[in-house]
Amino acid sequence: MDAQRVIERIDTLTVAELATMLRCRTETIYRLMKRRVLPGFKVGNHWRFSQREIEDWMLNQTRLSSTREAVRSRRKAWA
Numbered sequence: 001m002d003a004q005r006v007i008e009r010i011d012t013l014t015v016a017e018l019a020t021m022l023r024c025r026t027e028t029i030y031r032l033m034k035r036r037v038l039p040g041f042k043v044g045n046h047w048r049f050s051q052r053e054i055e056d057w058m059l060n061q062t063r064l065s066s067t068r069e070a071v072r073s074r075r076k077a078w079a
Contacts, residue, residue, distance in 0.1 A: 015046075038054070
């Protein structure tokens with residue numbers, strides 16, 4: 001597959017689209033980008049996000065939350 005076809009298949013999101021997807025404000029997206037929490041890249045002066053990478057990031061955040069909750073539960077059980 002040539003590079004142009006690969007690029008066409010990549011679904012990218014703008015800051016506004018990502019904010020809508022995550023149901024948060026654009027300011028939150030910029031804050032997370034400043035802290036380097038979200039996977040993204042710049043095109044000129046504009047941030048773009050791969051929808052697939054964001055979905056993977058969301059799944060990872062869910063797993064991290066579940067792990068943290070399990071650790072908290074174990075700590076309470078041992079206390």
